[in-house]
Amino acid sequence: MARTCSVCGVRKAVVYQPHTGRSLCRECFLEDVKQRVKREVERWGMIRPGDRILLGLSGGKDSYVMLDILAEMHDPSKLVGVSIIEGIPGYNREEDIEKIKSHARRLGVDVVITSIREYTGHSLYEIVARSKARGSKQSPCTFCGISRRRILNMYARMYGVDKTATAHNLDDEAQTAVVNMLRGDIVGLLRQHPLSPPVSSEIVPRIKPLRKIYEWETAVYAVQRGYPLQETECMFINRFPTLRARVREELYRLEAERPGTLLRILENLDMLLEEPARRLEREELPKCEKCGEPTSYGRRICKLCEILEEAGVEKPAYTLRRPTLLTRTTRPRF
Numbered sequence: 001m002a003r004t005c006s007v008c009g010v011r012k013a014v015v016y017q018p019h020t021g022r023s024l025c026r027e028c029f030l031e032d033v034k035q036r037v038k039r040e041v042e043r044w045g046m047i048r049p050g051d052r053i054l055l056g057l058s059g060g061k062d063s064y065v066m067l068d069i070l071a072e073m074h075d076p077s078k079l080v081g082v083s084i085i086e087g088i089p090g091y092n093r094e095e096d097i098e099k100i101k102s103h104a105r106r107l108g109v110d111v112v113i114t115s116i117r118e119y120t121g122h123s124l125y126e127i128v129a130r131s132k133a134r135g136s137k138q139s140p141c142t143f144c145g146i147s148r149r150r151i152l153n154m155y156a157r158m159y160g161v162d163k164t165a166t167a168h169n170l171d172d173e174a175q176t177a178v179v180n181m182l183r184g185d186i187v188g189l190l191r192q193h194p195l196s197p198p199v200s201s202e203i204v205p206r207i208k209p210l211r212k213i214y215e216w217e218t219a220v221y222a223v224q225r226g227y228p229l230q231e232t233e234c235m236f237i238n239r240f241p242t243l244r245a246r247v248r249e250e251l252y253r254l255e256a257e258r259p260g261t262l263l264r265i266l267e268n269l270d271m272l273l274e275e276p277a278r279r280l281e282r283e284e285l286p287k288c289e290k291c292g293e294p295t296s297y298g299r300r301i302c303k304l305c306e307i308l309e310e311a312g313v314e315k316p317a318y319t320l321r322r323p324t325l326l327t328r329t330t331r332p333r334f
C-alpha cells in the first residue's frame, strides 16, 4: 500500500517516522533531518559564522550524515576532518576511511588520517591483547573512546580550530544520560549539556550536531543518499557487556512501546539542566604527570596513561604527524 508523504502530500512516502507518526518521502525526510540538525545547532549557538571546526569522521553512517549537513550549513573551507583507524580486525578499515576522505574532498573538506597505533605506538587490538595477558580488567571501549577523544583534541589544538564536532546521535546521548543518572554522576550529566563550559583551556570545545537525530534516521539518511553502511560490527561490542549495553537494550524496548522516548529524555534534560549547566564553573583540570594532558580531579596520571601502563606500555609514542591541509580558493558548489 503506497502512502503519500504527510508533508508534501505529493510524493510517495518511503519512510515512517514513529516519533511524529508521519510517513515521509525521500526529499521531505532528508529535509526534516537537516532542519532538525540546523535548529539544534542554532538553539545552542554551537557554530558561529567563521568558526573553524574539526570533524571526527569514523567512516560510519553517522559521520557521513554530519559531514553532509555541516558542509552545507557552514563554509566547507572552514571544516577539516580527522579519521582515526582504531586497529580492530575487520572493522573501521583503511578502505572505509579512504572512502569518506574522497567523499569529503569532493565537498571541499580535507581529511587527516591517523591511527591509535600512530599516537600510542600500538593498535587497539594489540593493547587489548597485552592488557588481557597481564590480567587487566580495562574495557577496550574505554581505551578506544579515550584515545579517539585525545587524538581529536590534539589535532584541534594543532590546527587551532574553534570547535571539535563528533557525530554522536540521539541514541548515544540518551544512553549516556541514563548511564550518568544510574551512576549518580551529576557532573557528567551536566557536562553533556550543550551549554556547559569547557573543562580546561587545553580542551577545545566539543559540539554534537546530531544529538537529536535517531540512529535509525542516520541509517536511512545514509541509505537514501547512497553512503556506505558499515556491515561489520566492532568485534568487542558484545564481548564486554557493559552497563551501557543493558541501558541501550532497555531504552530500545521503551522506544518501541512509546515512540519518542529517547527524544523526550534528552529534551527534558536539556530544559531542566540549562540553568545549572550555564552556571557550571569553568574548571582548570589538573595535568597528567606523565603526558601533561588534562586529567580528572584526584588523578596523578590520566586514564590513557594508566591503561597503557597496565598493558605494559611504559613509554607511549604520543606523536602525531601534521599534514599540510589542501588549501581551497573556491567554494565547491552543491
Ligand SMILES: [Zn+2]
Binding pocket: 005, 006, 007, 008, 009, 010, 011, 024, 025, 026, 027, 028, 029
Ligand atoms: Zn514529501
Ligand SMILES: [Zn+2]
Binding pocket: 288, 289, 290, 291, 292, 293, 301, 302, 303, 304, 305, 306
Ligand atoms: Zn597521561
